[in-house]
Amino acid sequence: MSELKDVITAYRNLSLGDRVVFYSTVTNDVDxxxxxxxxxxxxxxxxxxxxxxxxxxxxxxxxxxxxxxxxxxxxxxxxxxxxxSSQSVTSGTRKEMGIWIKYLKCMLDKKTLKESSEECGISMPTAFSWRHKILDALRDVTDKVYLDGTVEADETFFNVSYKGNHKNSKTFTMPRKAHKRGNDIRVKGLSSEKVCVPCAVDTSGISYARPAKLGKPSSSCILAVFDGIIAPGATLCTDNEKAYKAFSETKEIRLIQMETDSRVCDRGGISYGIQRINAYHRTLKEFINRFHGVSTKHLGNYIVWNNLIANSRRKSEETLVQLFARILSAGISVRNRDISERSPLPSLEV
Ligand SMILES: [Zn+2]
Structure with missing residues (x-):
């Protein structure tokens, strides 16, 4: 993994002309x-x-x-x-690769379970399990991103939802009365019923986010989320949240924090801001809201899905088969039972 990061860092130091030569060489390699x-x-x-x-x-x-x-x-x-293709997302299913690739296309087009199941000729429960099998494998791919250059970071919040935990689990009991559906936070204040999702995006548009804990962010959760994801030479821009200070000091990453209520800040004639991460939050909220209440245990996967769509727009030259090949290569095989028995709350509770 560190070898890969060295190559990425070296790549970013190349001139634009050299990048084009490098790019055309490597893309031919994975045809x-x-x-x-x-x-x-x-x-x-x-x-x-x-x-x-x-x-x-x-x-x-x-x-x-x-x-x-x-x-x-x-x-x-x-x-x-x-x-x-054994020991991969397609394990245990008897469908042709072509149907999986068609299903992946439905996911990139943000199609609903009903639309996807009709288009691919599979049942709704199968469509649901394929969705999560693909996202689990992709999570393995997206966990290997490396954000460099100017990196903007900020956390966003979603309501806790225990949807999907009731009938499938013999051990789960509702900790409180059910709220009306919806993940959007419109009220101020951070109670322990909101899931904190630290997010970051770099200059080239690569993004990373994952559900971390309930309530306010802590130094240790910021470290747990971004350790190994933000390059040591990067410049990190955030609002004035304290939790990023400890991360920047521990990882020796340059930190620029905005003043209260300010979205831009000048340092040495260069303007830094947090507009890019704010735009990322808007897109993510819009995407999650489409599903009318995503269960907290699946929130991480829906974030992976949102990032997949954003990245596939950025990398328009990657074909569906190439993307599917990457998913299969991840070697992640998930049983249906693992999907329903996932932990109801984020695992980075610190
Ligand atoms: Zn063997």
């Missing part, structure tokens, strides 16, 4: 289509030594093909039989 997807998965997931997707052992042999042409493998170490 993948529906026809080459299988080969891509074998290469990225099993490597040159053809290692097992289950035990990582390297005594793997080719073991015939499925009717649809998919290569089957057999591991002589653990005895398991598998295909290149």
């Amino acid at each position: 993948v289509s529906e026809e080459t997807l299988q080969g891509f998965l074998i290469e990225t997931r099993m490597g040159d030594d053809l290692s097992c997707l289950y035990c990582k052992g390297d005594h793997v042999v080719r073991n015939g093909k499925r009717k649809d042409g998919t290569q089957r493998f057999l591991c002589r170490d653990c005895g398991k039989s598998f295909i290149p």
